[in-house]
Amino acid sequence: MIRWGVIGTGSISTAFCDSIKYSKQGKLSAVASRSSKNLKKFTDKYQVNTFDSYDALLDDSSIDAVYIGTPHNSHYELSLKTLRSGKHLLCEKPMTMNSTEAMILLNEARVNNLFFMEAFMYRCHPLTHKMLEIVKQEFSDQEVLIESSFGFTADVTEDHRLKNPTLGGGSILDIGCYPLSMARLIAGNLMGKSFSDPISISASGNLSSENIDLNAKAEIRFNSKIKAIIKSAINEEYENSLRIKLNNKEVFIKEPWHCGQFQGQKAEIKVIENDDEQVFKINDEVGLFTREIDEASQCILDNQIESPFMSHADSLSNSIWLDKWLNELQVIYPANKIETSSLSKSPFLKNSEDLKSIKFPELSKDISPIVFGCDNQINEVHAFAMFDYYYSKGGKVFDTAFIYNNGLSDRYLGNWINSRSLSDVVVLGKGAHTPDCFPEKIKPQIEESLSRGGIDKLDIYCLHRDNLDVPVTEFIDALNECKNLGLIDVLGASNWELERFKAANDYADNRGITGFKVLSNNFSLARMIEPVWPGCISCDEEYLSYLNEKNIHLFPWSSQARGFFVNKVEFAANEHFANPTDEEEKRVWHDDLNLARRNRAIKLAKDKNCEPIQIALSYVVNHKVSTYPLVGPRNFFELDSCIKAANIHLTAKDLRYLEEGS
16 A cells, blocks of 8 residues: 655645545555644544644655645645655646746656656546547547637635736636646547647637736647647636537537546546437546546556656646746746746755766866757746756756847856856857858957856857858957957857868967867768758868867767657657657758668667667767767756767777768
């Protein structure tokens, strides 16, 4: 039996405690609350141990797993404490206030090998499973509209949790998460997956005086055939139903979230076509909460860290699209502003040395084998979490640019450096991108980048593009002026042809001034057939030989060929990696040599028990040229993949096999 502790004594926790007595694998052991009045009621009713502090419950070694039933805004902090206390976790939906907090919790469960599940009860119920079976049978490979709603009228004051922004008020987080989760589940089922991410969302709704959504509607597209319209409200009564439609055929479920809980555990699925109606009756003697408790308990007994009914990837995806829905309506909670966020301080208690420190002759600071690209952060909270995680793993070098994220990348990075009082990070900045690739643009752009981030200098600075109409001498003179002013230390260029790069350095040598010591062109196991973007330049063997001869450091972008090395056969089972677009992949990377190299990377990955994309990155890290690849992870899972790749040793024989097949 799994011994459960319950945090919170509200109505949802009461329902959990009422239901666990029917569980086959779960037993109620303790309850914690800050309300002495509520604790007295629970003690009298359930005859269990009670704690007047959450920490005391988490310190109780007799408890195996914890259920959290407190308001939304407390889920992240309590869940993080629970996992760090070594206890398994079932957290009420939504599991966090935003997808960044969700990412941290899921990673914590993963690294500590602890079960974690977001409590969408309907996912564990036979009504849902039967519905998926029917939908797959009736609607596969056809144009389908999914309609789902959850709405009620809440006559509560503005400080009530349903309307209070600090407590996560609003309809989307509280109940809109249900129809969103359901639509993604059904779309995935129709596409042969456990869930599906949308490709677009458009939303409308009404906001309160406190700027939280009283009601909201979203139209979501999954592909050319599957669309969903979902609604939520705390100021309107909705049908609270699920409809899957195709022409004159429809599958209908009333209150699919409760699965007959309030109708004597009896629910129905109706399949309606023209005037015919077929009814599938689902009679459940176990109960909605009890099924969820049994599922979580059995997973824990089976040493599983997630349930197939509500996987970690599914929860993270749902959280990401809740963020997008809220952003469409411009709903911003205090938890999503870094100054009032739980992530204003680093959540990582100690640093590791997963990424080794490397001496860099041109700087007084050490660097790391991979460089963190600062152009994939969706907001400042997400940026701080990603930067903290990379730094906690030993990462030191951050790549930003004047044009990244309309200047927000500079600001996010500088704010993070200053808030953490860090002096050992290396900032690689870039500027003078086309159409501003002129010597006179360099200094003002550097000064603006520094001002955005509130930092004094850029450790490494690369011209983001080249302008063939400008003599290399003018670029080198302008860069040396900035170096002499103390704005930059190491000079570099990005996307420069070899002859221009050589000419610039020859001029600097003849004048006795500083030349380029860094190049940031594309370089990968896969050759770039056509430029990814206009003005992009890659490195060939002649270029690499020059860099090696002159001891110039290569900081390559797209070193993993933008997802080309993701094993397509295994991709469907690995939801953590971004799926590259087929059009770009074929245009930029597809030829016989690259496809052969990808096949060899897949084979070598099996021998070394890793992913092909990790072999591709390791190839760059292990190259004879002094190479520090730029990576652009969107989450901890992608970053951990890159870190593992940086620590894979490839022999000269391995490198030759990847390149030539012998």
